[in-house]
Amino acid sequence: MQYQGYLEVVLHVLDVKNKKIGGLIMTMLMTDILQNYAVQQPEGIATLYDGKRLTYHEFFKCAETLAAYLQKQGYKKDDVIALYTLNSDLFLIAYIGVQLAGFVVMPINTKLAAPEVEFIFNHSEAKGLIYDERLSEILADIPYSFSHAVGFKEMKKIIENYTGQRRSVKLVSDDTAVVMYTSGTTGKPKGVMLTHQNIASTAEIWSSSMNMTKEDRMFICTPLFHCAGLHVFAMPMFYQGGTVIIEEAFSPANTLKQLAATDATIFFGVPSMYTMILNTPGFKEHTFKHLRLLCYGAAPMPYELVKQVKEAFLNVKVQNLYGQTENSPAATSLLDMDALTKIGSVGKPLAQTEVRVVDSFGESVPAGEVGEISVRGPQVMKGYLRNAEETARTIRDGWLLSGDLGRFDEDGYLYIVDRKKDMIIRGGENIYPIEVEEVLYQLSEILEAAVVGLPHEVYGEVPKAFVVLKEGKALDEESILAYCRKQLAKYKVPYEIEFLAELPRNASGKVLKHTLRPKVSTH
Numbered sequence: 001m002q003y004q005g006y007l008e009v010v011l012h013v014l015d016v017k018n019k020k021i022g023g024l025i026m027t028m029l030m031t032d033i034l035q036n037y038a039v040q041q042p043e044g045i046a047t048l049y050d051g052k053r054l055t056y057h058e059f060f061k062c063a064e065t066l067a068a069y070l071q072k073q074g075y076k077k078d079d080v081i082a083l084y085t086l087n088s089d090l091f092l093i094a095y096i097g098v099q100l101a102g103f104v105v106m107p108i109n110t111k112l113a114a115p116e117v118e119f120i121f122n123h124s125e126a127k128g129l130i131y132d133e134r135l136s137e138i139l140a141d142i143p144y145s146f147s148h149a150v151g152f153k154e155m156k157k158i159i160e161n162y163t164g165q166r167r168s169v170k171l172v173s174d175d176t177a178v179v180m181y182t183s184g185t186t187g188k189p190k191g192v193m194l195t196h197q198n199i200a201s202t203a204e205i206w207s208s209s210m211n212m213t214k215e216d217r218m219f220i221c222t223p224l225f226h227c228a229g230l231h232v233f234a235m236p237m238f239y240q241g242g243t244v245i246i247e248e249a250f251s252p253a254n255t256l257k258q259l260a261a262t263d264a265t266i267f268f269g270v271p272s273m274y275t276m277i278l279n280t281p282g283f284k285e286h287t288f289k290h291l292r293l294l295c296y297g298a299a300p301m302p303y304e305l306v307k308q309v310k311e312a313f314l315n316v317k318v319q320n321l322y323g324q325t326e327n328s329p330a331a332t333s334l335l336d337m338d339a340l341t342k343i344g345s346v347g348k349p350l351a352q353t354e355v356r357v358v359d360s361f362g363e364s365v366p367a368g369e370v371g372e373i374s375v376r377g378p379q380v381m382k383g384y385l386r387n388a389e390e391t392a393r394t395i396r397d398g399w400l401l402s403g404d405l406g407r408f409d410e411d412g413y414l415y416i417v418d419r420k421k422d423m424i425i426r427g428g429e430n431i432y433p434i435e436v437e438e439v440l441y442q443l444s445e446i447l448e449a450a451v452v453g454l455p456h457e458v459y460g461e462v463p464k465a466f467v468v469l470k471e472g473k474a475l476d477e478e479s480i481l482a483y484c485r486k487q488l489a490k491y492k493v494p495y496e497i498e499f500l501a502e503l504p505r506n507a508s509g510k511v512l513k514h515t516l517r518p519k520v521s522t523h
Contacts, residue, residue, distance in 0.1 A: 191385030270509030
């Protein structure tokens with residue numbers, strides 16, 4: 001039996017976000033939660049962007065007006081409306097507005113090339129588009145026709161002047177709310193279908209894990225089109241009625257300035273961002289009176305960097321976050337108390353979440369043994385859009401196979417060993433790139449490092465390291481290899497080193513190792 005939107009609204013009137021009915025635990029939908037805050041705390045600040053504040057009343061009114069306009073454009077249930085914009089308050093208004101209208105919203109990675117965006121438009125069969133005019137040049141190169149498209153300039157006029165009324169829509173928890181295409185680190189991106197329940201449950205899970213309250217001010221400078229910025233930070237902040245501070249993009253000097261000026265309490269960055277922040281001239285001149293939590297994820301953070309962050313931001317806690325787009329993303333988290341004692345771990349399973357490490361037969365392996373990480377919980381995706389075969393391979397009996405290799409220690413802490421597809425097999429010996437990268441990061445001259453498999457006619461594969469040096473630092477290949485020989489088994493030592501100006505990354509900060517592999521030569 002499905003409990004639809006009208007029942008969830010009743011629960012919200014009771015000011016209850018979760019209620020057990022008929023044996024089922026109901027989590028309120030984000031659209032209803034925002035509507036509730038628009039009434040209960042209308043003057044509370046929902047968003048802060050470019051000096052402009054929107055109260056919860058103003059934010060919801062904007063989203064509802066856009067929803068009313070979209071409903072008049074002839075869209076049908078399950079129609080996909082693409083959202084192709086840079087970070088702004090309008091992004092979040094559109095994200096919620098499309099859902100309020102009863103349609104499916106699809107954020108698009110703005111860093112993709114035109115052919116990649118065209119693939120997503122075609123595969124998703126998107127009917128509508130909301131876009132930032134600054135991206136018009138890329139759109140002009142894409143031969144795709146939408147039933148209706150709205151630029152940000154027109155959208156602003158709509159939310160200011162449109163007088164039509166939104167038609168009430170009964171949103172079902174299991175209806176698809178969002179489609180997010182995976183970053184494609186291993187090939188063509190897949191459209192992950194996330195339900196209203198997925199998003200609300202993820203918001204509840206993370207807001208609890210980070211102890212968020214309505215007094216918090218979440219600073220977001222990572223892309224909102226990515227699931228982390230959107231579902232791990234923006235939606236959980238809305239879930240608790242706090243403020244989402246939006247910066248268009250990360251820029252070390254400006255980000256530090258705004259982080260201090262806006263009295264932010266929570267910040268998220270990938271490890272490379274923290275490295276850049278700590279090396280920004282004038283860093284020590286800033287004070288962060290209200291900052292209480294620094295979150296990181298998307299890539300492992302080396303011990304030395306964790307230590308440096310904790311020393312630089314005294315009295316501020318750190319928290320590691322782990323998940324995939326396919327689980328909204330929410331799987332495990334490593335809290336501050338364990339940050340330096342369980343280095344390399346992504347922590348323990350989050351609330352409402354089960355995590356196992358399994359073998360090729362789907363059976364759990366003992367602590368210490370490596371297997372594939374699988375996740376089960378209310379945040380696990382509905383499936384891949386128009387890809388039933390891949391969905392069946394990825395979700396088995398409710399368990400999501402992550403594609404990540406990991407192990408549990410005796411204390412129940414999870415460690416990511418590597419991506420299943422990134423593991424290097426040298427003469428029958430398994431090499432996990434992350435363990436080689438950790439050693440490389442111990443060298444103070446190295447800013448970034450990535451290790452991939454190099455084809456070898458004798459051993460099959462050998463590790464090759466790509467290294468980025470810190471500005472003004474010098475280090476040669478032999479010095480790096482000499483250090484690795486002292487720290488690693490002989491077969492794990494990189495076969496060769498290549499120096500790069502920067503590592504290729506996707507918009508979420510993950511290193512695109514598949515683009516490095518064509519650079520390797522066959523020996």
